[in-house]
Amino acid sequence: MLKLSKKTEYAFMAARHLALNNSGHYSTAKEIAENYRIPYQLVAKVLQNFTKSEIVTSFQGAKGGYKLNRSPDNISLIDIIKAVEHNYQVTECMQQNNSRSTCSHLDCCKIRDPLIEIQRKIENVFEQTSLKQIL
Amino acid sequence: MLKLSKKTEYAFMAARHLALNNSGHYSTAKEIAENYRIPYQLVAKVLQNFTKSEIVTSFQGAKGGYKLNRSPDNISLIDIIKAVEHNYQVTECMQQNNSRSTCSHLDCCKIRDPLIEIQRKIENVFEQTSLKQIL
DNA sequence: TTTATATACGACTAAATCAGTCTTATTTAT
DNA sequence: ATAAATAAGACTGATTTAGTCGTATATAAA
Ligand code: SF4
Ligand code: SF4
Numbered sequence: 001m002l003k004l005s006k007k008t009e010y011a012f013m014a015a016r017h018l019a020l021n022n023s024g025h026y027s028t029a030k031e032i033a034e035n036y037r038i039p040y041q042l043v044a045k046v047l048q049n050f051t052k053s054e055i056v057t058s059f060q061g062a063k064g065g066y067k068l069n070r071s072p073d074n075i076s077l078i079d080i081i082k083a084v085e086h087n088y089q090v091t092e093c094m095q096q097n098n099s100r101s102t103c104s105h106l107d108c109c110k111i112r113d114p115l116i117e118i119q120r121k122i123e124n125v126f127e128q129t130s131l132k133q134i135l
Numbered sequence: 136m137l138k139l140s141k142k143t144e145y146a147f148m149a150a151r152h153l154a155l156n157n158s159g160h161y162s163t164a165k166e167i168a169e170n171y172r173i174p175y176q177l178v179a180k181v182l183q184n185f186t187k188s189e190i191v192t193s194f195q196g197a198k199g200g201y202k203l204n205r206s207p208d209n210i211s212l213i214d215i216i217k218a219v220e221h222n223y224q225v226t227e228c229m230q231q232n233n234s235r236s237t238c239s240h241l242d243c244c245k246i247r248d249p250l251i252e253i254q255r256k257i258e259n260v261f262e263q264t265s266l267k268q269i270l
Numbered sequence: 271t272t273t274a275t276a277t278a279c280g281a282c283t284a285a286a287t288c289a290g291t292c293t294t295a296t297t298t299a300t
Numbered sequence: 301a302t303a304a305a306t307a308a309g310a311c312t313g314a315t316t317t318a319g320t321c322g323t324a325t326a327t328a329a330a
Contacts, residue, residue: 001140001317002257004225004250006289008136012246028305036243039290048307061298062304077253090139108171111147114269115139118212121260122137125253134249136288141318163276174319183278196327197275 002090010038011046011084012077012134018056019072019131026065046084053083073132078123080131090119137225145173146181146219147212147269153191154207154266161200181219188218208267213258215266225254 013036021027029047033040047066050056055075056066068075081088087095093103093112103109148171156162164182168175182201185191190210191201203210216223222230228238228247238244 001143001220002137002223002225003227003230005136005287009226009246009250012250016245030305037240041291042289044306045308051306058306059298060296060306062302063299064297064305066306085136088137090137091144092138095138105172110151111144111269114264115144115147118260118264122257125256125260129249129253134246140316165276176320177318179277180279186277193277194327195275195277195325197273198328199276199326201277 005085007042007046007084008081010036010042011049011080013038014043014046015050015055015068015075015080015131016134018066018068019135021067025063026059026067028065031065049084050080053079055079055083071132072135073130075131076127077129077131077134078126081126088123090122091115094119140220142177142181142219143216145171145177146184146215148173149178149181150185150190150203150210150215150266151269153201153203154210154270156202160198161194161202163200166200184219185215188214190214190218206267207270208265210266211262212264212266212269213261216261223258225257226250229254 014032017032017035018027029040029044032038032047033043047056047058050066051058054069056068058064058066089095091103091112093106093109094116106112149167152167152170153162164175164179167173167182168178182191182193185201186193189204191203193199193201224230226238226247228241228244229251241247
């Protein structure tokens with residue numbers, strides 16, 4: 001319960017790696033996978049998610065790779081989470097996938113409002129932490 | 136990811152119910168299960184966990200049930216979570232079950248320290264919210 | 271003393287989620 | 301052309317979660 005997914009942890013590692021790269025060449029999925037002993041395919045997916053969310057710019061082909069679009073102090077952990085995770089909410093009824101919220105308790109539920117406030121505060125924790133702070 | 140378990144939600148509901156009970160008789164698992172349409176066995180387990188954590192006192196037998204040991208403003212959501220959940224940590228390496236931490240990245244992991252801080256802040260969110268606040 | 275009502279507790283199963291792999295296509299520097 | 305890299309989706313196995321079942325024990329009241 002409350003655990004971050006491995007995907008999110010890999011996303012933090014990858015973002016951190018990109019932020020520290022000042023070698024001139026673009027960082028690649030392969031490089032990150034080897035450096036942190038992460039399955040290549042998973043890092044690749046994470047970086048593709050970053051591209052879609054415009055956290056990075058990708059360059060295809062040989063000598064290709066990824067570079068950050070913004071400075072690390074202008075990227076928050078919630079940006080990274082939102083890039084790779086569809087659902088990061090504390091309850092089912094706050095998740096976006098369930099087209100029409102599927103929780104059978106929704107009508108008689110008395111704890112939903114307080115939990116919405118909890119959700120707001122937890123998101124705030126990630127919002128207030130920048131990539132720069134975890135370098 | 137980051138979702139609370141149903142067990143924890145049921146625990147919040149049950150604790151809330153106990154806090155609102157001023158009917159003279161002790162609240163029972165059956166009563167709570169019916170009131171909130173929760174599976175009886177699950178509420179029963181939650182209440183047994185409460186007893187072990189000394190959040191409530193239990194009374195066995197006919198006319199038995201449960202009563203809160205402390206006033207609702209003296210019980211925090213983290214007390215309730217700790218009563219019913221073994222693992223409520225954001226990473227594997229912070230969980231207590233894994234006898235000797237099982238994460239293969241532990242040695243080369245650069246994000247662990249920042250995540251320990253995140254964990255502290257999230258626990259703080261639940262610590263700072265009392266049962267009274269969710270009535 | 272029997273019955274009904276309640277807590278206590280552990281084993282088991284089914285469903286859902288997560289982590290990781292496999293495969294194929296496309297792009298681009300050399 | 302070739303090698304190196306991103307892009308993307310399908311698939312599988314492992315783990316976690318939610319819920320059920322069965323049995324034992326305690327106690328109020330008929
Ligand atoms: S409606 Fe209530 S029980 Fe259902 S997911 Fe939302 S908070 Fe939880
Ligand atoms: S050691 Fe690092 S990768 Fe492993 S669980 Fe802890 S934070 Fe996550």
